[in-house]
Amino acid sequence: MRLALIGGTGIDEMPCFREGAAKNISTRFGEVELIENEASNLIFVPRHGLDHSAPPSAINYRAQMAALRILEVEAVIGVCAVGSLRNDLPPGSFAILADFIDFTKQRISTFFTSDDHSIVHTDFTHPYCPCVSDVLRAACEDSGVQYEPAGVYLGVDGPRYETPAEVRLYASWGAQVVGMTNVPEVVLAREAGLCYGALAIVTNPASGLQADSLNHDFVRAQTAAVAEKLQAILTLALGNIPVHRECSCRLNSGLVI
Ligand SMILES: [Zn+2]
Numbered sequence: 001m002r003l004a005l006i007g008g009t010g011i012d013e014m015p016c017f018r019e020g021a022a023k024n025i026s027t028r029f030g031e032v033e034l035i036e037n038e039a040s041n042l043i044f045v046p047r048h049g050l051d052h053s054a055p056p057s058a059i060n061y062r063a064q065m066a067a068l069r070i071l072e073v074e075a076v077i078g079v080c081a082v083g084s085l086r087n088d089l090p091p092g093s094f095a096i097l098a099d100f101i102d103f104t105k106q107r108i109s110t111f112f113t114s115d116d117h118s119i120v121h122t123d124f125t126h127p128y129c130p131c132v133s134d135v136l137r138a139a140c141e142d143s144g145v146q147y148e149p150a151g152v153y154l155g156v157d158g159p160r161y162e163t164p165a166e167v168r169l170y171a172s173w174g175a176q177v178v179g180m181t182n183v184p185e186v187v188l189a190r191e192a193g194l195c196y197g198a199l200a201i202v203t204n205p206a207s208g209l210q211a212d213s214l215n216h217d218f219v220r221a222q223t224a225a226v227a228e229k230l231q232a233i234l235t236l237a238l239g240n241i242p243v244h245r246e247c248s249c250r251l252n253s254g255l256v257i
Pocket of ligand 1: 129130131132194195196245247248249250
């Protein structure tokens with residue numbers, strides 16, 4: 001079974017996931033840079049590109065997910081850096097995402113546009129693959145880290161961080177973490193029929209929950225600080241994704257690549 005890991009800030013600098021051959025995959029949505037490790041049958045997609053040059057709003061999410069389908073990947077773990085909307089989820093803790101609110105406004109969030117002449121309404125009762133999510137929860141438990149087992153993610157466009165008023169609003173909606181990349185990644189994974197689970201790294205309290213201002217270097221440093229734990233969780237989780245999964249992720253896809 002072929003697996004994939006999609007990683008952004010911090011994780012795309014971890015040598016363990018950069019082992020293998022760098023490749024360019026052509027899809028009808030564009031080119032994708034990724035690393036194929038034949039020994040472990042793992043595809044690593046550096047979300048922002050191999051040189052970390054694409055900001056969250058410029059990532060070609062559709063091409064990345066289409067490339068995984070072309071490479072016959074079955075299950076995917078997406079890792080994302082998030083701001084915490086709750087005081088009991090401090091920097092250095094993790095969240096396994098279980099649901100999301102899409103507050104992005106300027107992204108192509110579906111494969112099924114009018115260009116395709118296809119009308120497809122995908123079920124999102126269970127937005128994240130329950131099997132991959134279970135494996136991630138078990139890996140966090142075994143690694144002894146602090147984690148939220150069923151996080152609600154609020155997706156924004158960025159690239160700016162949130163205002164204090166936005167943070168109060170998002171928290172009042174029931175979101176626990178906020179970030180710029182998991183939507184539309186999770187949406188496209190489901191539309192593509194992939195088993196997709198997401199591990200969020202809490203890198204900072206969202207604006208308004210801390211006195212200091214926020215910048216990307218701070219986020220990067222926080223990710224580096226949890227690198228060892230992150231590697232342990234991911235290695236465990238990737239090794240434990242069951243070949244036979246009792247989920248309906250694959251049944252929902254009407255996508256022709
Ligand atoms: Zn699944």
